[in-house]
Amino acid sequence: xxxxxxxCAISGIISKSGKRFSGERIIKxxxxxxxxxxxxxxxxxxxxxxPEYKDFYAFHIFYDDNMAKKECETFLEKHFDIINLSRxxxxxxxxxxxxxxxxxxxxxxLPTKLAASQLDERExxxxxxxxxxxxxxxxxxxxxxxNMGVFKAVGFPEDVGRFYKLEEYEGYCFTAHGRYPTNTPxxxxxxxxxxxxxxxxxxxxxxxxxxxxxxxxxxxGYKCTLLTDTEVIAYMxxxxxxxxxxxxxxxxxxxxxPFWSTIEGKPKQxxxxxxxxxxxxxxxxxxxxxxxxxxxxxxxxxxxDRLKLRSMVVGEKDDMVYxxxxxxxxxxxxxxxxxxxxxxxxxGVIINVEEGKY
Numbered sequence: 001x002x003x004x005x006x007x008c009a010i011s012g013i014i015s016k017s018g019k020r021f022s023g024e025r026i027i028k029x030x031x032x033x034x035x036x037x038x039x040x041x042x043x044x045x046x047x048x049x050x051p052e053y054k055d056f057y058a059f060h061i062f063y064d065d066n067m068a069k070k071e072c073e074t075f076l077e078k079h080f081d082i083i084n085l086s087r088x089x090x091x092x093x094x095x096x097x098x099x100x101x102x103x104x105x106x107x108x109x110l111p112t113k114l115a116a117s118q119l120d121e122r123e124x125x126x127x128x129x130x131x132x133x134x135x136x137x138x139x140x141x142x143x144x145x146x147n148m149g150v151f152k153a154v155g156f157p158e159d160v161g162r163f164y165k166l167e168e169y170e171g172y173c174f175t176a177h178g179r180y181p182t183n184t185p186x187x188x189x190x191x192x193x194x195x196x197x198x199x200x201x202x203x204x205x206x207x208x209x210x211x212x213x214x215x216x217x218x219x220x221g222y223k224c225t226l227l228t229d230t231e232v233i234a235y236m237x238x239x240x241x242x243x244x245x246x247x248x249x250x251x252x253x254x255x256x257x258p259f260w261s262t263i264e265g266k267p268k269q270x271x272x273x274x275x276x277x278x279x280x281x282x283x284x285x286x287x288x289x290x291x292x293x294x295x296x297x298x299x300x301x302x303x304x305d306r307l308k309l310r311s312m313v314v315g316e317k318d319d320m321v322y323x324x325x326x327x328x329x330x331x332x333x334x335x336x337x338x339x340x341x342x343x344x345x346x347x348g349v350i351i352n353v354e355e356g357k358y
Contacts (some may be wrong), residue, residue, distance in 0.1 A: 007038070008179055008203070008204035008205070008325075009036035009037060009157070009324075010177055010178075010312075010325050011029040011325070011330075012026075012176070012293040012324070013173065013174050013175075013320065013321070013333075014174075014299070014320070014321050015320055016319045016320070016353055017319040017353070017354055018358040019172060019319070021171070022168075022169070022170055023167050023168070023170070025174070025333045026175070027044075027162070027167065029176065029332060032329045033325055034158070036178055037156050037157060039155055039156050040154060040179055040191075041152070041153075041179030041186050041190060042155050042156055042158070042176075042191060043157065043176070043192050043202075044150070044151045044157070044160070044164070044175065044193070045150050045173075045174065045193045045195065045202070046151070046173075047148040047171045047172055047173040047174070048147055048171035048172040048358050049169045050146075051147065053084065055108075057080075057106070057197075058106055058143065058145065058146065058149050059076075059141055060088060060102070060104055060142055060144075060151070061103050061132075061140065061141050062100040062101070062140040062188055063102075063103065063138060064139075065101070068138030071136050071139065075136065079128050080108060080110060080128075081107065081110055082107050083107065083108065084106045086104055088151075088164065089164075089168075090165065095159040095163075096153055096155045096160065098154070099153065099163075109121055126196060129144050130221070134223050140189045143200075145195065145197045146297070147358075148200070150193050150195045151164040152193065153188055154186055157177065160191075172353060172358050173299075173300055175193060175295050176202065177192035177204075179191055179192060189226045190226055190227050192230055193295070194228075195234060196234050198295075198296055199237045199295070199296050200234065201237065201292055201293070201294050203233060203290060203292045204290065204292075205289040205292075206290070207233075207286055207288045209287040209288060212283060213233075215283075216284065217235050220239055220243070222239070233286070236284050237251065248299070249348060251301075252347075253273075253278075253348075254278075254281040254284050255303060256286065256306045256346035257285050257306070258278075263275060286305070287305075289309030290304070290309075291311065291325065293323055298353045299353060300351045301350045302314065304344075306346035308345030312325060313330060314343060315337040316337060317334050317336065317338050320334065322334060
């Protein structure tokens, strides 16, 4: 039996000026890396796709059956003002089968419930998401940010894109994943991306520190329920960025911390900063081979493990930045690049959209 030891494909596209473009481009990009997947998971994150509802949280939810849907909607009505709800549009194609019920809700926390909780709004939303995912059998919130959405399924990523009609969406940033699961099941909830609020992660690799990372993050109230190592990265980003207040450059130095011998050779101020991050956030260090693309409101981050055991290439053309597992996945949608390079291990690439442009 063939096993692809470096399987999984990732791709990301972002416009630094915030201009919106069709999801068709990200489908073309990820399709080039078809052989890196095995049909057990594919998915996309799209940012800037719901401008008419940009002030509301967009919940994308899988339901096993109508009973789970009814119970979840009762919970949502008690905790949120539901502005709009509908099935997420899909097209029937033979490559995608056994789909769950897939619904979308634009919601805002009920002021009385929010005040009674004594939480800030984003923490309130996070706790409600975990409550649904752990307490309501057969209901999974797989996307919960504002003006963005995750679209994922069991299948090859290009088929998943067609299934969700992704070419009909326009956004300023898209990420994509083609899955080759090695030690976790292929199921709808376990496909990438993984998301919480506006943070999303696509990942190629295998996290050998998963148990340590999971135990550490669950001490802060997060619940890992989706049966895959990548889920914990999304929660660690939420914890480090939203709750602790680290910037994305600092998060790169936590996830792929330089070796102690490397740190010792740095100038004094940088050395002290790196020592602080490595000591205080030791349980968020990710070990094992990985390359990840992280989407967030107004930006995108790409990072390799510090030994660069997984491939990742970055290309630029005018205001567009492209990241992918292979250069071919960039060239197929932008053949004439101004710049193309492969970041070093542990070197984060962080792209921010111009202020107020998204």
